[in-house]
């Protein structure tokens with residue numbers, strides 16, 4: 018059993034639940050800068066071993082893996098410290114929010130010999146897992162295009178202080194999910210363009226960056242894909258439009274994986290149309306809490322996948338390099354929002370002396 022420490026106990030709550038339910042991990046310590054949050058989680062899970070000092074967690078020689086769920090702009094520093102203290106790292110999405118930190122993290126991880134895994138939770142949700150399996154088995158033939166969105170009424174999120182700071186961007190916080198799907202299916206993206214704006218609701222709340230965005234991607238082989246996200250207004254009912262969807266259109270079939278409804282539809286290469294849903298047991302695996310802001314099933318799935326990679330000394334994906342590749346895409350998207358013109362991923366990478374081929378792009 019791997020010994021786990023968790024940093025950041027907002028969404029880190031899901032990881033607590035996941036670790037406590039897993040036979041591959043022993044939860045050793047939890048940490049949050051806020052003692053009130055530590056106490057809340059300690060009480061909720063009847064788990065007393067908390068600290069408000071990250072250093073104390075780093076210095077705990079018993080801990081093998083640190084899982085990081087602090088605000089986006091702190092990830093790079095927190096990942097760096099964990100590696101420097103000889104820990105394997107799970108870092109939630111977005112892995113970092115500035116490519117300027119990429120080379121340093123690559124070097125530190127190489128020196129440490131420890132593994133880094135990016136917690137792109139959506140890949141580990143049941144409908145997306147099934148979609149991936151069908152795709153790799155050739156059920157929809159060759160991929161023509163990918164269309165993904167993540168739209169959510171996240172007005173509640175704006176009560177968090179860091180959500181209204183200039184460093185917070187829905188581009189990184191929200192669109193990192195569907196952009197990761199694009200990377201999963203069309204890894205070699207060459208160029209991206211998009212438009213975005215701050216909605217009237219976002220302006221009223223004091224948001225500093227775009228909350229409504231549409232993007233088009235072009236891969237090196239000429240294929241195109243699209244991604245959208247809107248975060249500060251009402252959404253359609255889940256039976257009508259899932260908050261998060263990934264649509265694959267292939268030469269012989271098509272598929273769509275949806276989020277909250279645990280729903281997957283596929284038209285196969287035989288022409289058969291199937292709609293697949295999952296029952297209560299799976300729903301309970303994923304949605305263990307009230308509402309839907311926290312959900313632990315994907316986290317348990319990815320933590321266990323990461324534990325297996327440590328035991329077998331294989332690579333768990335997205336790893337550090339794939340995670341940095343996704344940030345390169347997000348940074349190119351950001352540049353396109355600011356300039357209104359298409360941006361080449363190579364141009365962004367060159368600015369940071371990063372080589373495209375190192376990041377699976």
Ligand SMILES: NC(=O)c1ccc[n+]([C@@H]2O[C@H](COP(=O)([O-])OP(=O)(O)OC[C@H]3O[C@@H](n4cnc5c(N)ncnc54)[C@H](O)[C@@H]3O)[C@@H](O)[C@H]2O)c1
Nearest residue numbers: 025026027028049050051054086087088089109110111138
């Ligand atoms: N599906 C997903 O994978 C998913 C879902 C939600 C959030 N997240 C990610 O999780 C991260 C946290 O988001 P959240 O919604 O939980 O935010 P949050 O504000 O609710 O929680 C962050 C916690 O980190 C603590 N914190 C801040 N600075 C700290 C420091 N220096 N040391 C220790 N603790 C510190 C805060 O006290 C707070 O409790 C973000 O990067 C977000 O993108 C991922």
